[in-house]
Structure formats: C-alpha cells, structure tokens
Amino acid sequence: MKEMIYFDNASITMFKPGDSYNRIDRCLKECSSLGAGPNTTSMNAKRLIEESREKMNHLFNNNEDWDAFFGPSISFFVNRLFSLFLKKGSHIITTQIENDIVKEKLQSLSEAGLIEISYLPMSHEGNIDLQSLKASFRENTTLVYTSFVSGVNGAVIPVRDISNICKERSIPFAVDASLISGVLPVDLSESKIDILLTDCSRNLFSLNGLSCCFLKKELGFSDKFFSSEEENLSLPSLASLSGGLDYIKTKGIYNINNHLSKLVEVFVQNLIDIENIELLSGDKNIPIVSLKIDNPVNIASKLDENYGIMVSSGMFGESGAHRMLGIYPEGSIRFSFCALNTVNEIISATKILKELIQ
Amino acid sequence: MKEMIYFDNASITMFKPGDSYNRIDRCLKECSSLGAGPNTTSMNAKRLIEESREKMNHLFNNNEDWDAFFGPSISFFVNRLFSLFLKKGSHIITTQIENDIVKEKLQSLSEAGLIEISYLPMSHEGNIDLQSLKASFRENTTLVYTSFVSGVNGAVIPVRDISNICKERSIPFAVDASLISGVLPVDLSESKIDILLTDCSRNLFSLNGLSCCFLKKELGFSDKFFSSEEENLSLPSLASLSGGLDYIKTKGIYNINNHLSKLVEVFVQNLIDIENIELLSGDKNIPIVSLKIDNPVNIASKLDENYGIMVSSGMFGESGAHRMLGIYPEGSIRFSFCALNTVNEIISATKILKELIQ
Numbered sequence: 282m283k284e285m286i287y288f289d290n291a292s293i294t295m296f297k298p299g300d301s302y303n304r305i306d307r308c309l310k311e312c313s314s315l316g317a318g319p320n321t322t323s324m325n326a327k328r329l330i331e332e333s334r335e336k337m338n339h340l341f342n343n344n345e346d347w348d349a350f351f352g353p354s355i356s357f358f359v360n361r362l363f364s365l366f367l368k369k370g371s372h373i374i375t376t377q378i379e380n381d382i383v384k385e386k387l388q389s390l391s392e393a394g395l396i397e398i399s400y401l402p403m404s405h406e407g408n409i410d411l412q413s414l415k416a417s418f419r420e421n422t423t424l425v426y427t428s429f430v431s432g433v434n435g436a437v438i439p440v441r442d443i444s445n446i447c448k449e450r451s452i453p454f455a456v457d458a459s460l461i462s463g464v465l466p467v468d469l470s471e472s473k474i475d476i477l478l479t480d481c482s483r484n485l486f487s488l489n490g491l492s493c494c495f496l497k498k499e500l501g502f503s504d505k506f507f508s509s510e511e512e513n514l515s516l517p518s519l520a521s522l523s524g525g526l527d528y529i530k531t532k533g534i535y536n537i538n539n540h541l542s543k544l545v546e547v548f549v550q551n552l553i554d555i556e557n558i559e560l561l562s563g564d565k566n567i568p569i570v571s572l573k574i575d576n577p578v579n580i581a582s583k584l585d586e587n588y589g590i591m592v593s594s595g596m597f598g599e600s601g602a603h604r605m606l607g608i609y610p611e612g613s614i615r616f617s618f619c620a621l622n623t624v625n626e627i628i629s630a631t632k633i634l635k636e637l638i639q
Numbered sequence: 640m641k642e643m644i645y646f647d648n649a650s651i652t653m654f655k656p657g658d659s660y661n662r663i664d665r666c667l668k669e670c671s672s673l674g675a676g677p678n679t680t681s682m683n684a685k686r687l688i689e690e691s692r693e694k695m696n697h698l699f700n701n702n703e704d705w706d707a708f709f710g711p712s713i714s715f716f717v718n719r720l721f722s723l724f725l726k727k728g729s730h731i732i733t734t735q736i737e738n739d740i741v742k743e744k745l746q747s748l749s750e751a752g753l754i755e756i757s758y759l760p761m762s763h764e765g766n767i768d769l770q771s772l773k774a775s776f777r778e779n780t781t782l783v784y785t786s787f788v789s790g791v792n793g794a795v796i797p798v799r800d801i802s803n804i805c806k807e808r809s810i811p812f813a814v815d816a817s818l819i820s821g822v823l824p825v826d827l828s829e830s831k832i833d834i835l836l837t838d839c840s841r842n843l844f845s846l847n848g849l850s851c852c853f854l855k856k857e858l859g860f861s862d863k864f865f866s867s868e869e870e871n872l873s874l875p876s877l878a879s880l881s882g883g884l885d886y887i888k889t890k891g892i893y894n895i896n897n898h899l900s901k902l903v904e905v906f907v908q909n910l911i912d913i914e915n916i917e918l919l920s921g922d923k924n925i926p927i928v929s930l931k932i933d934n935p936v937n938i939a940s941k942l943d944e945n946y947g948i949m950v951s952s953g954m955f956g957e958s959g960a961h962r963m964l965g966i967y968p969e970g971s972i973r974f975s976f977c978a979l980n981t982v983n984e985i986i987s988a989t990k991i992l993k994e995l996i997q
Contacts, residue, residue, distance in 0.1 A: 285679075292675030302667070305875075309663065313949070314840070314847045316956065317650030320939065320949040321643075353711035353848065354871035382867075482672070489672045490711065490848055490873035509740075513712035515848035515873030517663075581678065591671070591678040598674065 285589040286626045291432060291460055291569050291617030292593055293482045293489055298621055299531070301486060301524030308520035316512040326516055333519045336526035337493055340463075340485075340534075341477070344470035347495040350507040351481075351514055355457060356382050358478050358494045361507060362455055363390065366424040372397040374417050374425045376409070378602040380432055383457075397421070405606060406563050407436030414446055424453055429467075430460040433571050433602040433613060436563025437461075444473035453500065459483055459492075463525070463620075464541060465566060466534050475500060481518070484537075484568075484619055486525025491518035528620075537620045541568040544618045544627050551631035557638055561606060561613060568618035573606070577614045580637060584614075588633050592616055643947040644984045649790060649818055649927050649975030650951055651840045651847050656979055657889070659844060659882030666878035674870040684874055691877045694884040695851055698821075698843075698892075699835070702828040705853040708865040709839075709872050713815060714740050716836050716852045719865060720813055721748065724782040730755040732775050732783045734767070736960040738790055741815075755779070763964060764921050765794030772804055782811055787825075788818040791929050791960040791971060794921025795819075802831035811858065817841055817850075821883070821978075822899060823924060824892050827853060834858075839876070842895075842926075842977050844883025849876035886978075895978045899926040902976045902985055909989035915996055919964060919971060926976035931964070935972045938995060942972075946991050950974055 287295040297305075312329055313322035334349050343349060352358050359382070367373060367390060375387065377400045390396045399417040403409045407430075425447050427438050440456055447454035455476035458467055463484030469477065477495040481487035491514065494507060529537060545565050552558055552572070559573035574580060581594030593615040596603055603609045616630070645653040655663075670687055671680035692707050701707060710716050717740070725731060725748060733745065735758045748754045757775040761767045765788075783805050785796050798814055805812035813834035816825055821842030827835065835853040839845035849872065852865060887895060903923050910916055910930070917931035932938060939952030951973040954961060961967045974988070 287671075287680070289671065289675050289678060289680070292681070293672040295671045295680055305667070309660070309846070313645075313647065313653045314651040316847075317647050318939075318943075318949065318951055318955075319936075319953070320647060320943045320951075321947075322645070322647070322653055322949055323650075353715075353873075354868060356867065356871070357711075357715075488667070488873065488875065489674075490871050490876075492871075509714065510712060513714070513848050513850075515711075515846065515876060517846065517875045518848075518873060578677075581676075585676075585678045589679075591676065591680055593676055593678075595677070597676075 285591055286630055287591045288616045288618060288622070288630065289591045289593050290619035291483060291615065292597070294484065294486050294619045295591070296621050297486045297521050297525060299524045299528035301521045304520040304524045305517045308516050312516045314512065314516070315514070329516060329519050329523065330511060330514065333523045333526070336523060340526055340529065341495060342468045342470045343495060346499070347469055347497050348504065348507070350494045350496065350511070351519070352492050352494060352507070352510045353490050353514065355459060355478055355480050355492050357510060358492060359383055359386060362476060365502060366453060367396050368423070369395050370421055371423040372399065372419045372421045374399045374401065374414070374422060376401050376403060376427050376438065378403065378431050378605055379426070379428055381598045381600055383426070384601055403438070403605070405434065405436060407431060407438045409439060409443070411442055411446065414443065418450055418452065422452055424455060426455045428460070429456055429458045430567055430569070431563055431602050432460060432569070432599040433606060433615065434561040434563040435460070435567030435569035437567060440474070441472070448473040460567065460569065463529055463534070463537070464568060465538055469495060481522045485522055486528065487522035488515065488518040490515040491522060532620065538566060540620060541618055542566050544568060544622055544624065545570060547624055547627045548616060548631060551628070552634070555635055555638060569615065571613040571615040573608050573613055574638070577612050581614050583637055584633065590630050590633065643949055644988055645949045646974045646976060646980070646988065647949045647951050648977035649841060649973065650955070652842065652844050652977045653949070654979050655844045655879050655883060657882045657886035659879045662878040662882045663875045666874050670874045672870065672874070687874060687877050687881065688869060688872065691881045691884070694881060698884055698887065699853060700826045700828045701853060704857070705827055705855050706862065706865070708852045708854065708869070709877070710850050710852060710865070710868045711848050711872065713817060713836055713838050713850050715868060716850060717741055717744060720834060723860060723864070724811060725754050726781070727753050728779055729781040730757065730777045730779040732757045732759065732772070732780060734759050734761060734785050734796065736761065736789050736963055737784070737786055739956045739958055741784070742959055761796070761963070763792065763794060765789060765796045767797060767801070769800055769804065772801065776808055776810065780810055782813060784813045785815070786818070787814055787816045788925055788927070789921055789960050790818060790927070790957045791964060791973065792919035792921040793818070793925030793927035795925060798832070799830070806831040818925065818927065821887055821892070821895070822926060823896055839880045843880055844886065845880035846873065846876040848873040849880060890978065896924060898978060899976055900924050902926060902980055902982065903928060905982055905985045906974060906989060909986070910992070913993055913996060927973065929971040929973040931966050931971055932996070935970050939972050941995055942991065948988050948991065
C-alpha cells in the first residue's frame, strides 16, 4: 500500500498502524450513527465511541477528574471554549505561535472590541519568561491558552510552569496538545491543566475530522455544550483512532518516542553541515524539523513530484511561529515523522534533498 | 455484506450504493487532508471535495447563484446561521415540527431573552395556513426556518409558498432539505430559497459527519465563515457521497422516487387493515412511514434482536412532530427506506410485524 515517503505527519498521519484498516472496514459494515435507532447498528456506533473514549482516558491517564468529549475539530472546541470563557471585556493570555485558526479567531474578537489579548514573547526554543507571564495577568483575565509545541520547530512550551502560575491565580488554563499526543506521555492526573485539546489525526492515528477535549469537571460546564457534536462524528475516524491507541499501548509510548527521536537525530545529522539549509529543531524528542531554505515551496514540490516525498511547505497555517523565527513570509519546509516512518526513509529523503540543494 | 433489513435510512443510510466502498478505499490510500502539504495527498483531498461540491451543485441545479459549503453537521450550519441572522431582539418564524436540536437551540436563545419565536401551527399533512404565516411577520423578523419534510410521517411542507411569501418581504428563508435530498428533485435555480441545508448521509449516501449548505451569494456573507470547517471534513464521507451522487445520476432521481414510492405503497397496503396499528404517512413520495402502536420501543427492539430489522423508535429526536401528531411521549416506530431497499424486504418485514402485533 505504501509507495510514498510521507513526512507530513504533523498535518495528519497518512498511514494508520496495527489493524486500523480492518477496524475501519468493520465499522463500515456494522455501525450506522449514534443518532439512529436505537438499534444494533446505532449501539455499535455508541460502543465504538465509548471504547475510544476509554482508550483516550487511559493514554492520558485521566483519573476521572476530566470529562473527555469528541468533536470534529480543534476549531470546533476552540469556538466553544472562547464563547464560554471570553465574554465582553475579558482578557486572554496566549502565545505568538498559536496556529492561524486560533490567532484569527482571537484577532477578530479583539478587533470587534470584545476582548483584550496579551501575547507572550518566547524564545525559539519555546522558553517563556515566567516573570513576564506573571506580569501579564489582569483583573479581567479569564483564560490562558497555549499550544504544547510549536508547529514549525517542535519547540516545547513550559506547560507545567504555566499551569502552576495559572493555578495560583485560579485562572483556567487550556492547552492544545495535538502535536505531542502519542509522541510523549501526557499525564493528566499529575497536571494542573484545566482543558486539554488534541487533534486525533496526528500521532494518535485517526482519520481526519476527529478531535478530543478533556474538560476538568470542577469547571462545572454542562456536558451537552461539548458533546452535542458526538452524534455526527466520523465513525471511520473513531475506528482508526481505536486501532492507533491500541498500537501505541502495545508498542509503548516510550519506545515510540525513542524511535521518533532516532529519526530526528538521523535527519539532523544528515543535514547539519549542508550549506544553504538552516535546521529549525527545537526539541529532539518532538518529530518536527523545519528547514529554512530558499524557495521552500518549490523544493517541496520537487520532493513530491519527482520523488514521492510528502512534506508541508510555505506557511502551513503557522504564520505566527514563522514570524517568531524571522522567516515570514517565505516560510519553510516542514518534515514531521510518525512511528511508522523508518530510518531508511530518512536516509533516502535527506540524500535526495542534498542533491536538490547542492 | 448485507445480512440485515435496514429501514432506518432517515437517520442515516447504512449501505452505500454503486462503487462507494471502492471510493472510500481509494480515499484512504490517496487522500490526507485539505490542511496538509500542499502536496499530492492534500491535493487529492482537495480534488475529492471539489468534485463532490460540483456533483452537489449539479443535483440541486445550482446555477451559480448559491455557494455550496460542506460542514460536519446540520447543527454546525444551524449554529452559524442563527449567529448570523438572529441578533439580540430578532424574531424568527419556524414550525412546531423542527427536530429537537433546532428546537432546543431556539428555545435556549429565547429563554435567554435574546430572540422571539413564532411557531406556525400545521396540519398532519404538513399544511400551513398561509394567512397565519403572513400574519406572523413582525418588524424585527430576520429569518424564516423550516424543514422540507416531517421526520415522523414524511409530510411535505409547502416550501414554495413559504418562499414566495418570504421573498415578497425580503426576509431570508432557510430550509432543511435533509429528508428530501436524493428522494425528490430540488431545483435551486427555480426556487426562492435563500439557504438550503442538507445532511448528506441520508439518501445522498455519504457516511456520517457530512452536511452541505447552499448559501445564496446575494446574502453577501463571507465564504470563510462557512468554509472554515472544510479542512476537517471526513474524507471517507465525501468519497461515499461522491459515489452516492453518481449512483443517483445514473439511476435518475425520478426512477429512484418511483421505486421509493412503490416501497411505501406496498408497506402501507400490507399494514393498512391491521388492528392496533395506525399508519402515519403524510406523502406517498416520501419514504418515511411511522406507526402509532403500543410499546413502540419494545416492538422495535424485537424486530432488531429477533429478526435483524433496523428502525427508529420512541422519540428519535422528533418530539415536536410527535406532539403535533398527539403521540408524545409514547412516540412511534419509524420505517424509512432508501433506493437499495427492495419490495421483498418490505414484504418480509410487514409479515413479521403483523405476527408480532397480532
């Protein structure tokens, strides 16, 4: 089935592991929709959703303090969260590297005069000056929202420190963990995060159209507000997620991370001395490396058309992170890996890339 | 593959026609996500969406006066529409038979003191007193919203008359055509409908998680507001829709409707003289017939467990229509057909039903 080298896993994983395809097939034969019946086919759909929710709770070590909801997208949950937490006159603290969907949403609320925004400056490595974070809180601060990881260089944001600071002030803290889920362990029961969002189609291996929101029960929001889209969820995506979560459990997330780190290491080693390429890699444990390079979109398109190597290029919805790195509007090429990628693929791709550049 | 008799097609079609399953399979191998890349796999996703949009425009005879957007659900579009058209102090005219999702959404806006609602009374056959409609308009009326068809007895609402009345007053008119799409021709170019919504997973044969909104261009709303979820669409659903639309085109919608009407006719004939069953069938062209019967949920569950016959039962999200018909809170059993159902299935099911009742 696999004929290409697919390195765009931070957008979505193209290939799904374990018996995910069999599960998708079975789902097509057995499940109708949560909104149907009630009858056997709708109960099969219900079982698929509940089984997937249970596996998500297990992976994120949810000790029942959070409700887990599925929805069609991060932006669906972001819209709900913002409408809950950002009333007229509210103040939100966020970073400059949130993706364009979140940034534009906040921008439009701010331009309508409804909310105030503080953007925290940060270093390329994802470091945030905690003093400046503390100084950012105002009387009308109602939410702190950050990604866990930069979508361009994989830099990890100090979520634990931020969560401590938010907790001291009793301000809800929401985190988009899409790019770290299935890559590094996230232990909710040990965390002070109030809301954790994750797109399930990256290293959790669902098909697209599926995200999950862990919402701390003590926030006291009605289930219905968040679960209202569960009737319409893409069931093949849930089947694929269920297969992905079993795969992660069987392999072990530490083993998966070792493998991903190895891929990053080989990739970086092979390109570090190449002229005309600047490597943007914020953390060796995060399988996202972008290249600052001339004509990124053009190079990416040659990799695709001539060699079947799939990457992201240009701005790929991350104009904030590119600005931070000083490469706006040129953008970059992003290579992002998943557990199914191999060292041999990295060797082939870096060899081709060197030939293209030199 | 088919081992059951599936008569819950007004909730979602379980079996997909033509080469839909091959298309789903191909989509899993070739398409990543609109939000990826750009690369071959994301362009494949884009092509799938655009091809599906073109086929939808063809089926609904959209002469380019409407934009067609895909989204994850009717409720996604309803939320967007209501936030666009229902500002504080707005008045909406709707019917008493809208499904519970729409009804509850309006109710909560009304209870928050934000909007006023007029519910149009109607007969079991879907007739609306046009004089009372005309008298319902107020100075602050900003939207008229109705379904095309009752979800309980298939009664057809006089959408053409309503649209004429709205047009005279320049009030936007939105219609949920989910239960008529793929069943009877809908010709947008001949209509005065401003907004047409349809769930694609009924007789258009997508998997779930896919709806479409036709939005009249002259309303002047930004594309982005509606297209923002297209990145996250379930691609297997689009592949399935694309196969379904080809099937409808090949068969011809009039031939499909003839077949569906035949199924309704045989179903009704076989049950019309049975004691203890009252048939709720509002229109012979709409393949939805419900039964007023004692213990509907219990009978439905026997049909399912003992005979593999899948139906909807109870309230199935249609409390308004059940109230109208005087069977709230008992509800009914709904039999709903699609083009893949056969006369033999109807004969088997009605025979079993008679044995169960008598």
